[in-house]
Amino acid sequence: MHANPRANSAGRHPDALLPAEPTQRRIARELYEQVAGLPIVSPHGHVPPELLAENRPFNNPAELFITPDHYVTRLLHAHGVPLADLGVGAEALSDAQARQSWRILCEKWALFAGTPMKYWLEDVLLNVFEVEEVPSAANAELLFDHIDERLRDRAYLPRALVESFHIETLATTDDPLSELEHHAALRDDASFGTDVIPTLRIEGFIDPAQPKWQANVTALLDRTGGDDTVESYLTAIADRRRHFAEHGAVSIDCALVDARTAVLPTARLAELYASARRSALTPAEADEFRAGMLGELARQSQEDGLVLTLHVGALRNYDGPVHRRFGPDRGADIPLTTPFAEGLRPLLNEFGHDPAFHLVLFTLDETAWAREIAPLAGFYPSVYAGAPWWFLDEPEAILRYRSAVTGAIGFGKQSGFIDDTRALCSIPSRHDMARRLDAAFLSKLVSEHRLSADEAASIIRQITYELPRATFRLAHFGH
Template sequence: MRLVNHPDRLLPVDPATRAVARELYASVAELPIVSPHGHVDPRILVDDRPFDDAAELFIRYDHYVTRLLHAAGVPFGELGIPGGGAVAAPREVWRTFCAHWELFAGTASGYWLQTTLGEVFGVTEHPDAADADRLFDLIGSALATDAFRPRALFDRFRIEVLATTDDPLDDLAPHAALAADAGFRGRVVPTFRPDAYLDPTAPGWAERVARLAELTGERETYAGYLAALAARRAHFVEHGAVSADHGVARPLTVQLDDADAAALFERGRAGALEADEARVFSGHMLLQMARMSVDDGLVMTIHPGILRGHDRPTLERFGPDMGHDIPVPVSYVEPLRPLLERYGNEPGFHLVLFTVDESTFSRELAPLAGYYPSVYIGAPWWFLDAPDAVLRFRAAVTETAGFSRGSGFIDDTRAFLSIPARHDMSRRLDAAHLARLVGEGRMPRELAERIIVDLVRDQPRRVFKL
C-alpha cells in the first residue's frame, strides 16, 4: 500500500466547506512553530550529533508507540528497552514495528508517523515486514547527512520557540550554551517543573528538599524551603524561562497559615505525614506556586488527571514513561477556588489549565476561562491530542469561552521529528472548524481569516508571554 499524505487531509469532506478550509489552512501552513511546552532534550541541539537510527528515533522513547505494541503482546525487550532479559538490536526493533504497522491505523500516533515518514523522509509506502530493512537503511542514510542533524531540522521545521521541561536543580547549561551560540538562530527556553519538590509522598522528597537548601544556601526550614524555590525560579527566569509546569494528580489548592504549613513541612521531612496531610501540604504548595507566579511572572500551567505507573511490575522493571500512565476524572471548580479567589483577577497572572477528562472542557474549563482573566484553556493534551478529540475540544469550549481564551496549540512531545506533524494537524483542524462556521453562516470569512492567524501565531506568544 502506498503511504499517501493527502493535501486535504483532515479538512471537511463537503466540497464547498473544504474549499474555504483549504484557503484558511494555506494562510497559516508555513508560519513558524511556537512550542511553549514540550519535553525535547536541549542537549541534542547543543551537541548537534546525528540521530542514531530509525528505531531510536521513532520507537525507543515514544510511549505512544510502545504502549500499543505492548498491548499487542510485544515484549519491551523486543522494542530495544532495557529492563532485564534480551534486548533486541535496532534493526530487529524496526522490523517488529513494521510488522505491526496496521496497529496504528486510525490513531493519532499513526497519523503523526505517516506524516513524518512521508514529509521528512520521503517514504512512499506503508511500512511492512517485507520492506522493513529497506526503510531502515533509507532512513539511516538520511540521518547520516548534515541535512538531518538536529539543528538543520530545527531550521527546516521553522521552529521559532521551543520550550523544554527541566528539574529545579538543573544548572541549565545547555540553555546557556544555545543562548550564547551566535550560530544558533532559534530560541530554546527552560520550564520550571517542581512536582517532585512539592509532593512529600514523592520518592526522595526529603533528600531533594535537602539538596535544594544546599544549592541555594537556605536553611532547611519551611521559610528557607520557600525562599529556595523562589531562588531557583529566579535562576530559570534568568535563563529565559516563561512558565512553571505542574503535573499534579489533582489540582487541589489549600491556604494554610505559616505555622500549620511549617508543622506539616517538618513532619514531611521526618517521613511522618499521613496521606491526608500530604495532600493538604501539596495543595498548599500549589497555591504557593501561584503566589510566586504573580511575583515573578512565570506562566503557571497545570497538567492534572493522570494516574502514573498503573502497571507496577512494569514500573519497577522498566521505569516511568512506558505508556502505563492512565487518565482519571478530574474536577477543577472547587479545588482551584482558593487559588482563583486570591489570584484569579491579578493583572499579569496567567494560569493555563489542561485536562485529559473531556467532560471538563465545557462543564468547567470553558466557564472558568470565560470569567477569570487569568485562566486559559490548555490545548488537548496527551490522549486527547488527536484529530477527532481536537474537533470535539473546539466545539466544547468555543461556544462558552470563544477563541481567545485558549493556550494555542501545545505539542507536549519528546519526539522531536513529530513536532511539525503535530502543529500541522492542529492548523488543519482549526481551518476545518472555522470553515464550518463560515459555511453555516455563523462567522464572516474575513473574521475566520484573522482568527486562524491569531490561533497559530499570536495566541501562544500572548498566553506564554513570548
C-alpha cells in the same frame, strides 16, 4: 525512493483532515493555506535540550522513531510486544537491537490504522525522509538502511532539522536543580536561530508523595545554602525560578493527580513542612501540604510572572512492574475523572483576578472542558483553557475541544496548540494536524454564517501563532 510533497501510497492527501463537505472543504483549504507556513511556537514539550546542544547524529531509526515515543511503544505493548524488545529502557541500542525494534514497528504497522500516530509517522517518513512506501515486514530492512543513511547527513543533525521545521520557540521540560548549561550554550550560539527555553517541572519538589521528595528537598536546600525551615524551602524554590527565568523560562509546570489548592497561613505551612521532613504526614496532611504548595506557586507566579501550568487527571505509572523496570513515562498512565472548580477555588479567590498571573489548565478528562475549565476561563482573567493533551490529541478530540470551550470563552482564552512530545521529528506533523483541524472547525462557522471569512482568517492566525505567545507570555520575556 522519491520525494512527493503532496501524497504517498500510505494515503497522505493535500486535503487531509479537512471537511468532506465541498463548501466547507474549500473554505478550510483557504484558511489552512494562510497558516501552513507560519513558524512553530512550542511552549510545552519534552525534547532533551542536550540533543540540540550536542548536535550529534541520531544513532539509528529506532532511537529516533520508537524508543522516545511512548505513544508508539504503548500501542505495540498493548498488542503483546514486550517493551524490552522495542529497546525501551536501554541506554543505547546495538545495530541488531535497533533493527529488531524497527522491524517490529514495520511488521505491526497495520495496528496504527485510525490513530494520530499513523498520521505523524507517515508525515515524518514522507516529508522528512522521503519515504513513500508503506512500512511492512518485507521492506523493513530497506527502510531502516535508507533512514540510517540519511541520519549520517549533516542536514539531518538535530539543529538542522529544527531549523528546517521552522520552529521559532521550543520549550523543554527540566529538573529544577538543572544548571541549564545546554540552554546557555544554545542561547550563546548565534548561528542557531531557534529559541530553546527551559520549563521548571516542580511536582517532585512540592509533593511529599513523590518518591524522591525528601532527597529533592535536601538537594534544593544544599544548592541554596538554606536551613531546613519552610522559609528557606520557599526561598530556594524562588531562587530556582529566578535561575530558570534568567535562562529564558516563561513557565513552571506541575503534573499532579488532582487540582486541589489551598492558601495556607505561614504557620500551618511550616507545621506541615516540618512533619513532611520527618516523614510523619498523614495522607490527608500530605494532600493539604501539596494543595498549599500550589497556592505558594501561584503567589510566586504573581510576583515573577512565570506562567503556572497544571497537568492533572492522570494516574501515572499505573503499572508497577513496568515502572520499576523501565522507569516513568513509559505509557502506563491512565486518565481519571478530574474536578477543577472546588479544588481551584481557594487559589482563584486569592489570585484569579490578577491579569499578570496566568494559569493554564490541562486535563485528560475531556468532560471537564465544558463543565468546569471553560466556565473558569470565561470568568477569571488569569485562567486559560489548555489544549488537548495525551489521549485527547487525536483529530476528533481536538475538534471536540474547540466545540466544548469556544461557545463559553471564544478563542482568546484558549492556550493554542501544545505538542507535548519527546519525538523531535513529529513536532511539525503535530502542529500541521492542529492547523488543518482548526481550519476545519472555522470553516463550519463560516459556512453557517457565524463568522465572516475575514474573521476566520484573523482567528486562525491568532490560535496558530499569537495565542501561544500571549498565553505563555513569550513577548513579555522578550522571545
